[in-house]
Amino acid sequence: MYAQMVRSTGKGITPREEMSAQERAFQDRVDRDDRIEPRDWMPEGYRKTLIRQIGQHAHSEIVGQLPEGNWITRAPTLERKTILLAKVQDEAGHGLYLYAAAETPGVSRDEMTEDLLSGRMKYSSIFNYPTLTWADMGAVGWLVDGAAIMNQVPLQRTSYGPYARAMVRICKEESFHQRQGYDIMMKMAQGSPEQRRMAQDALDRFWYPSLMMFGPSDAESVHSAQSMAWKIKINTNDELRQKFVDQTVPQAEYLGLTVPDEHLTWNEERGHYDFSQPDWNEFFDVLKGNGPCNTDRLAARRKAWDEGAWVREGLLAHARKKAARHTAAE
């Protein structure tokens, strides 16, 4: 079936017969799996969706450093400290690639940051939950980075060139992050009864927020149909959530931990696990700014932005001087 015939359950997508000739030609390129590049013509909605999704993704990488950065000074060994430090630095790098990719369809990083600080742009709901114990570093790596990879591996085939290319490196690094998280969980799960309890408690607290990372159910997803027609998204939110559950439950069993879902069962007929949905009221509440850490996260971003103003101004002044000297020499 051609992508443009898909009808959204939320906002509809433009049927082919209502597209302009230019929009039809664009959709044909997407359907042929051509890569769209920044200088190519694109529908305004496609451009805006790229900025929204890639920008939100970039903000998530940057805000995502906060719950883990909080544990760098408290890591239990020097080795764990260096690994965590490297991981947090990787996330900063991901943010930078993604801001660069989001700038290509025509928005500046400053505008995106201002939109984040004013609440017009979002970052992933998961980073509004606190990291209370060292076991949370394991759960974040295993579950949060695990959920991120589940979403991002298919995004390496997204239709927009700069986004797809950024994803290749990001996925390699996220896969290391996921393994280091699982390694922490393994140590804790095989440790003392108290360490085991900490590991189980971290799984209990991060399981449902991790399921929320994939976004609302397909029936509630506003953007999925159009984003999938444009191949900015490759899978629906529910497809990815199911894949994540199917992959993660055996990993929890291997650790000897219990997924906090009494309805979790293997469904032989479907070839998938049946599982409980997260509390969607909680999800939408977190999106509105009412999660346990929303205020702290935005305050930390605002502080970094304000305190970095003199650096940005200095760099711009230097660039202006250099350009003036260059012009004078010519």
Ligand code: 3HC
């Ligand atoms: N957190 C915050 N907002 C979310 C969300 C979440 N987990 N899931 C959905 N939303 C928002 C959407 O942004 C949209 O709001 P908007 O219109 O104001 O932008 C609304 O909820 C409706 O959801 P839709 O399903 O219609 O939205 P999308 O089609 O954009 O799907 C998505 C949401 C699956 C998250 C998609 O945007 C996506 O795949 N994004 C790219 C991946 C990404 O951003 N990952 C961040 C994960 S964290 C990370 O990678 C850091 C790493 O270090 C772990």
